[in-house]
Amino acid sequence: MAAPLVHGERMLGVLEVLDPTVQSRSSLSELDLLALFAKQAAAALRVVADRRRLAGVHGGLDPDGRQTALYLVESLQRLLETAPA
DSSP: EEEEEEEEEEEEEEEEEEOTTTTTOOOHHHHHHHHHHHHHHHHHHHHHHHHHHHHHHHOOOOOHHHHHHHHHHHHHHOOOOOHHH
């Protein structure tokens, strides 16, 4: 049995369940259960992927990049403090 791992419009992969016995067949209720599980797994994978992406963006700056980002934030803060209300 196999079910797509889809979240929104994005295909994340395929969930496949192998049965060790050759003569066993999957029922429709088992396929429905697999599809439900695949939907939940896709949502969990999407959350993990988003968190990793955000950690890379926010936590992965090298020292020069961090200094540049801090300079830009401080410049924006000064600009906002001196702007007329």
